[in-house]
Amino acid sequence: MTQDPRKPPRALDTELIHHPYLPPQDFESVAPGVFKGSTIFFPDVAALRARRWIDKSGYTYGLHGTPTSFTLEERLATLEGGRHTLLVPSGLAAIALVDTALLKAGDEVLLPDNVYGPSREFARHELARWGITHRFYDPSDAGSLGSLLSAATRLVWLEAPGSVTMEFPDLRGLVRLARAAAPRPVVALDNTWGAGLAFKPFDLGEGLAVDISVHALTKYPSGGGDVLMGSVTTTDSKLHEQLALSRSRQGQGVAANDVETLLRSLPSLPLRYAAQDATGRQLAHWCRARPEITRVLHPALEGSPGHEHWASLCSAAAGLFTVELDARYTQAQVDAFVNALRLFRIGWSWGGPVSLAVPYRAQSLRSLPVPYGGALVRFSAGLESAQDLIADLEQALQVLKGRGGRGAE
The missing domain is CATH 3.90.1150.10 (Aspartate Aminotransferase, domain 1)
Structure with a gap:
């Protein structure tokens, strides 16, 4: 497209940046488009002030999402059987986001004794330094969890199966106990092993479900051993917003090329x-x-x-x-x-x-x-x-x- 003769001429360097050509929007292919950007343009100030990203109704800043990352989040929500998914830089980042978004000084988190090692260390060091206590329950004995639940318990982690030693817990029994506690803690599951395929964390049967499923996309969804990424999925819109705002405040984001790799791997x-x-x-x-x-x-x-x-x-x-x-x-x-x-x-x-x-x-x-x-x-x-x-x-x-x-x- 040549410059409009009715407008005054602009220098070439300006024209290369503010070029009037826009490609048609009806391109469709097997691979979703890869959108990279930190700054995102708004048509006017009203749009800048009104646009929302948490519900994926618009784009505000690259860290909050692009068409590429929104596409992967929606597909992962479908994989896990949830409604809302957030992308973070790694599986451990997903665990840390849940911990930091939901816990404060004086709270307690309960962990299975066969929990993923870095999750254990995050509780022992960072959470402890912030005044958040943690205790370990025997994942092979649902009663062990029941005996530890207290008024201070705000978060219960599940892992199926356990890290390294591979014990598969009674997920239904553990969720049932946590849901019966008062106050009711949030139940989060590390679903990396299940990958959204072995079982559905938001439909465990008997009307039972976890509140949050985290996934180290580094593992099976990537499948190539070349991408670090994690996800946090939930069915609860209020909980999703709490997690999303915390992710935003922590500045957690993922690279578009990594998202592209995951989108390419996911169908297989x-x-x-x-x-x-x-x-x-x-x-x-x-x-x-x-x-x-x-x-x-x-x-x-x-x-x-x-x-x-x-x-x-x-x-x-x-x-x-x-x-x-x-x-x-x-x-x-x-x-x-x-x-x-x-x-x-x-x-x-x-x-x-x-x-x-x-x-x-x-x-x-x-x-x-x-x-x-x-x-x-x-x-x-x-x-x-x-x-x-x-x-x-x-x-x-x-x-x-x-x-x-x-x-x-």
């Missing part, structure tokens, strides 16, 4: 989750038959802690499981076993295409006594061939027993 999430679920179960069953392994912790396996609760609620499982090695093996032997793995790489996180393994000392993860005497190794099944992964485990177990292979000493 059910396929990837199902494939990694199948591989994880195959590996877990194989491990169960090995004499070097005392116990396999996988919610979908009979005999695993909380299996009956998983079976009553879930239709799927993540490709994540933990093995307890026989107590006769030293930590050095266990570390040599992990070092000897060739396809399983050593690294934090899970949900990506590459299988991962990390060794743990059981008691270091918990505040309450643990029933695990041997060392633990958590495995995350990637998208490799299950038979190739089994062969990798087979050769590494020879190192555990001290019979050759890479990593033996």
